Amino acid sequence: MFRITRSPILLARLVRAVGDPAAGAVVTFLGTTRNENAGRRVVRLEYEAFTRMAEREMRALAAEAKRRWPLRKVAMAHRIGLVPVGQASVGIAVSAGHRAEAFAACHWLIDRLKEIVPIWKREHFRGGKVWIGAQQGGPRPRRAARRAARR
Amino acid sequence: MRVRLRFFAALREQMGPSGERTVRPGTTVEALWRSLVAERPELAAVPVRFAVNEAYVEASQPLAEGDEVAVFPPVSGGV
Numbered sequence: 515m516f517r518i519t520r521s522p523i524l525l526a527r528l529v530r531a532v533g534d535p536a537a538g539a540v541v542t543f544l545g546t547t548r549n550e551n552a553g554r555r556v557v558r559l560e561y562e563a564f565t566r567m568a569e570r571e572m573r574a575l576a577a578e579a580k581r582r583w584p585l586r587k588v589a590m591a592h593r594i595g596l597v598p599v600g601q602a603s604v605g606i607a608v609s610a611g612h613r614a615e616a617f618a619a620c621h622w623l624i625d626r627l628k629e630i631v632p633i634w635k636r637e638h639f640r641g642g643k644v645w646i647g648a649q650q651g652g653p654r655p656r657r658a659a660r661r662a663a664r665r
Numbered sequence: 666m667r668v669r670l671r672f673f674a675a676l677r678e679q680m681g682p683s684g685e686r687t688v689r690p691g692t693t694v695e696a697l698w699r700s701l702v703a704e705r706p707e708l709a710a711v712p713v714r715f716a717v718n719e720a721y722v723e724a725s726q727p728l729a730e731g732d733e734v735a736v737f738p739p740v741s742g743g744v
Contacts, residue, residue: 562674564735567719632716632737634674645675645738 515589516572518565518633523591528607531589539613541620545604547597551646554639561594561603564632568592571631579608579623583615590623592633603635666690666730668697674738676711694734695724712739 515531529540547559576588586609597603606623610616635646670684680701688697694715702708715722716735728734 562677564671564673564716564719564737567716567735570719630721632673632735634738636674 515591516569516576517591518563518568518594519591520593520595523593523602523605525602525605525607528589528591528605532587532607532609534586534609536611537586537609538611539616540607540609541613541616542608543604543606543620543624544602545624546602547599549599551637551639554637556599556637556639558599558638559597559603560636560638560643561592561597562634562636563592563594565594568631568633572627575623575626575631578626579619582622583610583619585610585615585619588619588623590627592627592631594633666728668728668731669733671733671735673735676708676713676736676738679705679708680736688728690730691727693724694722694726694728697728697734698724698736713737714739 515528523544525542525544529542532540547556549556572590572592576590579585579588589607590605592604593602604624604627606620606627608616608620608623610619637644637646666688668686668688670680670686672680672682672684686697686700694717698713698715714737715724715726716737717726717728717732719733719735
């Protein structure tokens with residue numbers, strides 16, 4: 515299952531999607547919206563995706579993970595639209611014969627997802643909102659913030 | 666020849682979600698982007714990546730009739 519969705523991420527559905535009788539481990543990751551970033555009080559996050567390409571890139575990442583580790587199945591879902599603080603914006607489940615490769619692959623998948631899957635995040639905080647590029651380690655502060663403030 | 670354009674996130678707010686452009690055959694993605702930057706110098710500071718027909722490409726990729734060129738600001742999946 516590789517899905518961009520406007521609905522809440524359901525961990526049970528991801529786990530079910532990677533169910534496999536040959537698996538001895540299922541490792542899951544949920545990325546949840548944190549209430550602060552760079553000293554700002556975050557009230558919600560908003561995500562936008564290039565949906566078809568994002569789902570295709572997630573599938574390609576899963577295929578690459580399966581080449582790197584002996585995995586059984588991979589499932590990934592990412593939410594778009596407004597996501598309140600505390601809720602999951604992304605979920606990954608990996609099943610494998612043994613836990614070491616499931617942990618390693620899950621970690622690698624979330625890192626790669628953030629690098630290449632075409633999804634963008636806008637942070638809504640008290641007093642404004644700003645688009646964030648994760649690779650830069652934080653918001654692209656001034657220009658985007660000023661633009662947001664003018665709106 | 667005509668190519669279609671798509672923009673996302675902060676770029677979408679500046680450029681609108683989509684557009685069209687007439688370019689000479691053999692024009693590269695980079696040359697297309699430079700022509701957009703020439704009209705809107707504020708774009709020069711934006712680090713971008715490109716996809717053509719929903720696959721990442723190098724900026725040196727030549728365009729073909731009807732290609733859909735997506736211009737991405739840095740991606741930011743997850744948290």
